[in-house]
Amino acid sequence: MNQELEKSFVQTMADHLAESNAMDSSLYSKYDVKRGLRDSNGAGVVVGLTRIGDVQGYEVNEKKEKVAVDGKLFYRGIDVEDIVNSCLSDDRFGYEETSYLLLFGTLPNKQQLEDFKKVVGLKRELPLGFARDMILTAPSKNVMNKLARSVLALYSYDENPDDVSIENVLRQSINLIGYFPSLIAYGYQAKRSYYDNQSLHIHYPDPKLSTAENILRLMRPMGEYTDIEAKLLDISMILHAEHGGGNNSSFTTHVVSSTATDTYSAIAAAVGSLKGPKHGGANVEVLEMMADIKANVKDITNYKEVENYLIKILKGEANDGSGLIYGLGHAVYTVSDPRATLLKKMAKKLAEDKDLLDDFMLYDFIEHRAPILFMESKGTSKPMPANVDLYSGFVYNALNIPTDIATPIFACSRLSGWCAHRIEELVAAGKIMRPAYKCVQPHLEYTPLSKR
Structure with missing residues (x-):
């Protein structure tokens, strides 16, 4: 009985939470909110300085437009x-x-x-x-x-x-x-x-x-x-x-x-x-996607068959239904992910050593063909280079x-x-981080319990 009460209460209140926490998307532009800490052009909002690492995936020209370059x-x-x-x-x-x-x-x-x-x-x-x-x-x-x-x-x-x-x-x-x-x-x-x-x-x-x-x-x-x-x-x-x-x-x-x-x-x-x-869990999604492809494509060297299945994935009819091909695209890199490029070279050597060239070429086919299929399917010109998750997925599979x-x-x-x-x-x-959130909830009068 207590479990039924708990389940019913949670289900009811979950629906309430979805409604009470919904946000009018127009408010983000109205108040110039940097959603995801990103500017309108997709670049990250600068919130600090670092000497440790630098990621370069594009250049910004005089018109403040992104120009794609090798990562x-x-x-x-x-x-x-x-x-x-x-x-x-x-x-x-x-x-x-x-x-x-x-x-x-x-x-x-x-x-x-x-x-x-x-x-x-x-x-x-x-x-x-x-x-x-x-x-x-x-x-x-x-x-x-x-x-x-x-x-x-x-x-x-x-x-x-x-x-x-x-x-x-x-x-x-x-x-x-x-x-x-x-x-x-x-x-x-x-x-x-x-x-x-x-x-x-x-x-x-x-x-x-x-x-x-x-x-x-x-x-x-x-x-x-x-x-x-x-x-x-x-x-x-x-x-x-x-x-x-x-x-x-x-x-x-x-x-x-x-x-x-x-x-x-x-x-x-x-x-x-x-x-x-x-974030980091994306490498698991590559592993699971590749396992799904190999389980449903009879011959992974038949690239027409592979392509047909990739199209089904993009339509949300296969794999996890998300319509995404994992291991492609990146928030910063536009032309190439240098990590994927470097890892791919070593991955091929491992494929030769372990007699996994057919598997390796499947990843290679996805790297080159899937972005084209993605653009055709989604009607977008957004670049989709292979990211590090794609070939780390191959490496992890090859290393068992x-x-x-x-x-x-x-x-x-x-x-x-x-x-x-x-x-x-x-x-x-030396200073605690404390970003601001704009509250858009109107002020309300408190209603006594007896009158609710």
């Missing part, structure tokens, strides 16, 4: 393409070097890099009892929620959690960078065991291994991986490590850090932001990375950027 991404002023190409030419892992660059603002020399790796390596293993008490005994259906809870729980294991001095926040940041592979892997293993009735595989992290190697080692039942698998995951993590201060999760880090709260609260908030399907931890790995990658933005906010800003 560029810079970390501390350095083109991410140069970072990736250096790692590829030297055949080495680069995520740790990227983390150092983002945190400290300069590229490390060999000794500095080795020292940083050792310091991070010392924090690969979680605090004593943490995995058992905080992860395995309280599994979550969603690993991102478990990750956020685990980050918050680390507050209780820190002897000096609330100190926002730069030295202390840097210590906490390095600790989190070390801990994250284990937090993700153990959260995933707990979920598999409790909710999926799968065997529980728990491995100890290896402090001598890179972040990418530790993720694969901790995730897989036997802890095995090949060098090309780990190197490709490493490249993917470099490309996801930072994307300017305006992306939702990095901005969340700035907003929450501006209150002078603790590091664990700020990073947990960023994890919550990244979980959203409109479960959908459950696609976004958590994104979080592990972006953690260095978040920590850098937190430190920047504490050092340079």
